[in-house]
Amino acid sequence: MAGFAKLAGALAVGTVAAQSTFAIQPSTYTVPGAFPTSLYSSYYNNPTATSAQVQPVVSDPVTHETYPFSLTDPDNIPSNDTADPHPLPSPAPPNVLLAHAIAQLDSIAANPQYASSCARCQASLEVAKFIALTAPQLGPEFAVAACEHFNYSTTCEGTYGKNALGSVLTQVAAYADVGGYDGQALCHNFLSLCPAPATLPLNLTSWFAKPKPNPLPPPKTPSGDRLRVLHISDAHIDIRYATHSEANCTSGICCRANNYNHASPEVPLFPAPRYGTYSCDSPISLVTSALEAIPPLTGTEETGFAWTLFTGDLVSHDAEYQLSRSYVEYAETMLYDLFKRMLGSGPVYAVLGNHDSYDQAQDAPYSIGGPLASQFTWNYDHVSSLWQYENWISETTAEYASTHYSAYMVRRADGLRVITLNTNLWYRANYFSYINMTHPDTSGMLRFLTDELQAAEDAGDRVWIMGHVLSGWDGTNGLLNPTNLFYQIVDRYTPHVIANIFWGHTHEDELSIFYSNNATNISAETAQVVSWVGPSITPLTNLNSGFRVYEVDSATFDIVDAYTWRSDVNSFPSLDNQTEAGPTYVFEYSTREAYGANITGWGPDDPLNGTWWHLVTEAMEADPSLVTTFNTYQGKSSVRSPSCTGTCVTAKICYLRSGSSSIAVQNCPAGYGSVQS
Numbered sequence: 001m002a003g004f005a006k007l008a009g010a011l012a013v014g015t016v017a018a019q020s021t022f023a024i025q026p027s028t029y030t031v032p033g034a035f036p037t038s039l040y041s042s043y044y045n046n047p048t049a050t051s052a053q054v055q056p057v058v059s060d061p062v063t064h065e066t067y068p069f070s071l072t073d074p075d076n077i078p079s080n081d082t083a084d085p086h087p088l089p090s091p092a093p094p095n096v097l098l099a100h101a102i103a104q105l106d107s108i109a110a111n112p113q114y115a116s117s118c119a120r121c122q123a124s125l126e127v128a129k130f131i132a133l134t135a136p137q138l139g140p141e142f143a144v145a146a147c148e149h150f151n152y153s154t155t156c157e158g159t160y161g162k163n164a165l166g167s168v169l170t171q172v173a174a175y176a177d178v179g180g181y182d183g184q185a186l187c188h189n190f191l192s193l194c195p196a197p198a199t200l201p202l203n204l205t206s207w208f209a210k211p212k213p214n215p216l217p218p219p220k221t222p223s224g225d226r227l228r229v230l231h232i233s234d235a236h237i238d239i240r241y242a243t244h245s246e247a248n249c250t251s252g253i254c255c256r257a258n259n260y261n262h263a264s265p266e267v268p269l270f271p272a273p274r275y276g277t278y279s280c281d282s283p284i285s286l287v288t289s290a291l292e293a294i295p296p297l298t299g300t301e302e303t304g305f306a307w308t309l310f311t312g313d314l315v316s317h318d319a320e321y322q323l324s325r326s327y328v329e330y331a332e333t334m335l336y337d338l339f340k341r342m343l344g345s346g347p348v349y350a351v352l353g354n355h356d357s358y359d360q361a362q363d364a365p366y367s368i369g370g371p372l373a374s375q376f377t378w379n380y381d382h383v384s385s386l387w388q389y390e391n392w393i394s395e396t397t398a399e400y401a402s403t404h405y406s407a408y409m410v411r412r413a414d415g416l417r418v419i420t421l422n423t424n425l426w427y428r429a430n431y432f433s434y435i436n437m438t439h440p441d442t443s444g445m446l447r448f449l450t451d452e453l454q455a456a457e458d459a460g461d462r463v464w465i466m467g468h469v470l471s472g473w474d475g476t477n478g479l480l481n482p483t484n485l486f487y488q489i490v491d492r493y494t495p496h497v498i499a500n501i502f503w504g505h506t507h508e509d510e511l512s513i514f515y516s517n518n519a520t521n522i523s524a525e526t527a528q529v530v531s532w533v534g535p536s537i538t539p540l541t542n543l544n545s546g547f548r549v550y551e552v553d554s555a556t557f558d559i560v561d562a563y564t565w566r567s568d569v570n571s572f573p574s575l576d577n578q579t580e581a582g583p584t585y586v587f588e589y590s591t592r593e594a595y596g597a598n599i600t601g602w603g604p605d606d607p608l609n610g611t612w613w614h615l616v617t618e619a620m621e622a623d624p625s626l627v628t629t630f631n632t633y634q635g636k637s638s639v640r641s642p643s644c645t646g647t648c649v650t651a652k653i654c655y656l657r658s659g660s661s662s663i664a665v666q667n668c669p670a671g672y673g674s675v676q677s
Helices: 002-018 094-110 117-134 136-150 156-160 166-175 181-191 284-298 325-342 370-374 377-389 395-402 445-459 480-492 569-575 591-595 610-622 625-634 647-656 661-667
Strands: 028-030 226-232 307-310 348-350 409-411 416-420 462-466 498-503 510-515 527-533 545-553 559-567 584-590
Touching: 028 284, 094 117, 117 136, 117 166, 117 181, 136 156, 136 166, 226 284, 284 325, 284 545, 284 559, 284 584, 325 348, 325 377, 348 377, 348 416, 377 395, 395 409, 416 445, 445 462, 445 480, 480 510, 480 527, 480 661, 510 610, 510 647, 527 610, 559 591, 584 591, 591 625, 610 625, 610 647, 625 647, 647 661
Parallel strands: 226 307, 307 348, 416 462, 462 498, 498 527
Antiparallel strands: 028 584, 226 545, 409 416, 510 527, 545 559, 559 584
16 A cells, blocks of 8 residues: 555645646455346346356347347357348359459469469469359358368358358458459468568558648647546457356357366366456456446546547457357447446447457448448447437437448547547458558548548647557557558647547557657657557456556646556456455556656656657666566556567567557567467
């Protein structure tokens, strides 16, 4: 407690100087062990029992459906979904077939890699394209056959059949340039059979409506008044979590009644704890515990937060053939409702994560055209309607989001614009992102972002950008071309418009700095803005559970400090078979205090902006122990996080300086991005 008392005293001093009401107390909060049964009016099982996760009866205010117990029954997990198959492309007429065939021959002839395994992979894609164009109904069957022939998976039918990814792959084969850049990227990112295609040069001649102002507008004057903003991410609620099932399963998602360890198929080697474990997604008991702990820990029981950021991923990591549209809608309905009822007042600005879709990670660009362009609109309609239902966005904003991939802009009364993105559209696991990859914005999402930023610049507003899949760090998540374009957009509208950027996805506590001129000169003078990656609620994989609160100046919308809490998942087994106490969430660190000791000339009210963070990376170069600290916090102080020494230190500093996948791949050593060993 002495350490926290010192921190609380420091915060109190800052509070007086900044006229802030921000306070953190107590430093530790232990959630009551009994499930808060008042959260729901009825349950499919006994909610006071400790032998199984509760199964609330959840009704959807948008679809007016009451979700059946069979959807989440941990003892009867479905093996496929037939309710919402994805549509297949229409057969192409002969003239189109001929044109495509000639175009593909030209692409293959022009590709210098054709004499390699890469060439064989792309030739196989040519066969898939022929099938997709001439007999699309056979596409999923061909995908299963290819999977079995090349031994890609042990669940080929379930993963690549018509009711899973088979129809998606058929669409991609039909529309992608498989003999060219698209095919090379597919063969590299999914099969490692091709070298990575290079980032393509951008032509930005007509991209921006106006040149960057010179000189820049004067920066806004800080108010000294502080706002509290919550950042939560990656809840991954597993409503099929089976307490005391095998948490150390041999394959697939653990803590499920249908999974076991081959070494002991009848008796679990590690029974799944009631509140979760390092190898599994979040049981409902962990999610509700985290949400229950947040208000008392952050002093927001009465006031709520100014607003909350949720950077995506509500749904568990089920195999494709165990997912369904209803399962995704259930998670969305449940979690947004819990956010509303347990976090108090203040809007929640939310984005879609790669698991908040069905099939997971898949979102198609409207540029495909025809009925295929609307195959995911059910999800955009559902989440935008839920956000409106919870009074987080207006009806007009919800209507826009429903037709724009669930992305939207909110112009707040205080002068801040929040722009949300569906970054599945640049995610490397989204097969639809491999259609027409030589164009960095086939979806139009980055056109939307640019237009909104221009409107903000014209109005003199500040902007926060948020999405799920990060644009940079170690370069393993976002695709090269679109994240490169995003980086140039950020450069154009920084520092006078964009104040901060927020991502989720990795489950880890990370950050990246953006620099002017595509990071050709990396220095404190060229550092501009940072992207904050929010820690996850889920412990998957080998992480503690956590969340963060930002202290934000109410006029500039700069972050003055950031506070992170975590719960020790290693302690969860001791909480089984009792109801006296649940998980304990503890204050982990203040960002300013953890990294700012050697940053000179920075006052207590100066922002934690790109310049400050670049100075932190310089301090890390001088003192590698700061990287050790960062590495510890990256996994939320998990006992399972590996140490970081040698090349890892160099790599982590490089990742901190990489706002796009393109820069990370170009500049940084690979393989040190994650602590989920």
